[in-house]
Amino acid sequence: MPGNPETELNCSEDDQSQVVRFLARPGVLGEAVEEVRTTHVSRLFFTATRVFKLKRAIRLPFLDFATPSLRRAAAEREVMLNRRTAPDIYLAVRAVTREPEGHLALDGTGMAVDWLVEMRRFDDRLLANRLAESGRFGPDEARALGELMIDFHQRIEKRPDKGGHRAMTKAIQDLASALTGAADRSLAVFAEELVPPLLRLCERHRQLLEDRRSRGMVRQCHGDMHLGNLCLIDGQLTAFDCIEFNDDIACVDVLYDLAFPVMDLVRFGHRRAAQTVFNRYMVATRDYGGLSLMPLFLAGRALVRTMAEGLAGQIEGARAYATLGEKLVDPPRPRLIAIGGLSGSGKSSVAYHLALTLAPGPGAVVLRSDEIRKRMFDVAPEKRLPTAAYSREASRTMYVRMMADAYQALVAGWPVVADATFMAPGDRAAIETVAQDAGAAFTGLWLDAPGEVLMTRVAGRTDDASDADATVVARQLEADVGEITWSRIDASGDVETVVAAALSAL
CATH class of the missing domain: 3.90.1200.10 (Aminoglycoside phosphotransferase (APH), C-terminal lobe)
Known part of the structure; x- marks a missing residue:
């Protein structure tokens, strides 16, 4: 185990120059150094399979690497914190030591004069x-x-x-x-x-x-x-x-x-x-x-x-x-758009397109019933759920959660697009009430498409949050959805045509 530095003098980058030359020498890092890159706080030594990071001996308003012990502490903390997300990349903290004979060594028995973070090299073309x-x-x-x-x-x-x-x-x-x-x-x-x-x-x-x-x-x-x-x-x-x-x-x-x-x-x-x-x-x-x-x-x-x-x-x-x-930096205007219709009518495609028109950056919050239900059961949206997850009680819980989340987003000043079948008149009335309670404008859209179009679309889904299949669509087609008071949109065409019609309805 290398010893600690005998003194804690502030040093400049000139004082590190011998360490930099030492690390660049053939064989010191196990493989030839192919490249050295300098950032505003570090020097990176790239070999075929490793990257060794040397923190520069500098003091800035937001960091202090002026002494070897400060650089050691920073290196150890860098490895510890980055292992939370990249445990296979951050391998070790290595010591540069000055041996009794006066020469430098990597992980020798002499006093440590500097410290390196050893990382596994990865393909930076995939950044x-x-x-x-x-x-x-x-x-x-x-x-x-x-x-x-x-x-x-x-x-x-x-x-x-x-x-x-x-x-x-x-x-x-x-x-x-x-x-x-x-x-x-x-x-x-x-x-x-x-x-x-x-x-x-x-x-x-x-x-x-x-x-x-x-x-x-x-x-x-x-x-x-x-x-x-x-x-x-x-x-x-x-x-x-x-x-x-x-x-x-x-x-x-x-x-x-x-x-x-x-x-x-x-x-x-x-x-x-x-x-x-x-x-x-x-x-x-x-x-x-x-x-x-x-x-x-x-x-x-x-x-x-x-x-x-x-x-x-x-x-x-x-x-x-x-x-x-x-x-x-400009806050968007809170409003609520609800999009209903049977499975396969294209609600989610329309929802995500409309959301980008309602706020800058990532757009409006999209509350998609399929994704909410998956998170209720602690699975990723693309994982299929068992039939029991679609019980009447589970569906009611999903709608309650959607309404609560929509309200919270609206009162926080963010626009919302709610995407669900909304086949029950009570659910359509409830989402309208959410907007009223939050003091936000409301627009309801109902997407219509022929049964054969719905069937074709659900059959063609892959890697999607919706678990609906032809059986589900057939059951929905037989249901009585009551009077539709929302703006009805012909959803039988392509996404661009349907989105254009939805935008006109707004």
């Missing part, structure tokens, strides 16, 4: 940002990201000592200072446009931010889950490189953590994927009371990337994020 850039971030990846976020946030430590109104305000002010203090003055313009409305939202939601902190919604999150810190590894979407060096940055509201990849998907032109991640998470967690904060959180994450791109000299990238932030 989520590169998948998004090339149009390869599809529905499977979006669903996987949603499940990753759901599972991660359920497992991580609650941190009521962090977060809240003061922390969020300071985070925005710190980002503003970084932009206004940059050498490129165009970055200050981005801050001037976006920071004031963000600070106003912070103040408007002061109490909600504090309430959520006290209720355990501030947790030891990833803290930096943009698409560049997600990768397909062994076929699984995996988050890596979380914030380990500053708990003020890492310990945030779970919805602020969620907002980062959602915002980034929108930035890369994948609103449908962002919608999938957002809705999957919301239906599973039912955290609808926090939706008031989404304009603040989404635009706040855009500001983070504005700073990161700008300070890296990528001014056009910074401009794109700033422009997106200005769109996301």
Whole structure:
């Protein structure tokens, strides 16, 4: 076991130069070093199968790696925290030691002079940002990201000592200072446009931010889950490189953590994927009371990337994020659209299309009965449920849950699209009452299609949340749905035609 450093003197990067040269020498890391990359806080040594990260001997306003013991603590914490999501990637903390004879060694018996994080190397061509850039971030990846976020946030430590109104305000002010203090003055313009409305939202939601902190919604999150810190590894979407060096940055509201990849998907032109991640998470967690904060959180994450791109000299990238932030910072108008009709009428396709027209970013909340029912039984939406899950009692519970969730989202100021058969007149009346109680506008749409069209559609479904089959459709066709007072839409055509008709009805 290497010894601790005899002294704790602050050192500069010049003092690390011998360690850097040592690590680059053939054979030191077991395999030849193929590439060395320098980031703003680390040096990365790439071999054929490994990456070794050396934290730079620097002190910045938000981190301190000035001494070997601080770098050791940060390396150990990096491995510990990242193993929550990427246990097969973060392998070990390795010591660079100075041996009695004066030379450096890896994991020798002498005194430790520096520390490395050893990681398994993965194919960075499969980073989520590169998948998004090339149009390869599809529905499977979006669903996987949603499940990753759901599972991660359920497992991580609650941190009521962090977060809240003061922390969020300071985070925005710190980002503003970084932009206004940059050498490129165009970055200050981005801050001037976006920071004031963000600070106003912070103040408007002061109490909600504090309430959520006290209720355990501030947790030891990833803290930096943009698409560049997600990768397909062994076929699984995996988050890596979380914030380990500053708990003020890492310990945030779970919805602020969620907002980062959602915002980034929108930035890369994948609103449908962002919608999938957002809705999957919301239906599973039912955290609808926090939706008031989404304009603040989404635009706040855009500001983070504005700073990161700008300070890296990528001014056009910074401009794109700033422009997106200005769109996301305006709260949408709450309204409720209910879409009913028999199975196979295309309700869900229409719902997701309409939702993107009702709010920026990921769009309106879509409360799909099929997904709500699956979450009631603690299974992913694509898993089939037994017949017992469709009992009269289970269906009643599902509708009660849908109504409650719709109300919570509406009073939080977010638009909602409710997607269910709504075959019972009482259920149609109940969803209308939800809108009235929440003080939101209501529109009901009923999708009509011939029986043979319904049968063909349900027979062709794959990997879908609906378990309805031809038997279910046949039973529905025989049922009396009562008088339909909602706007009736001919749903026998293609999705684009039906969506256009639905938009006209709005």
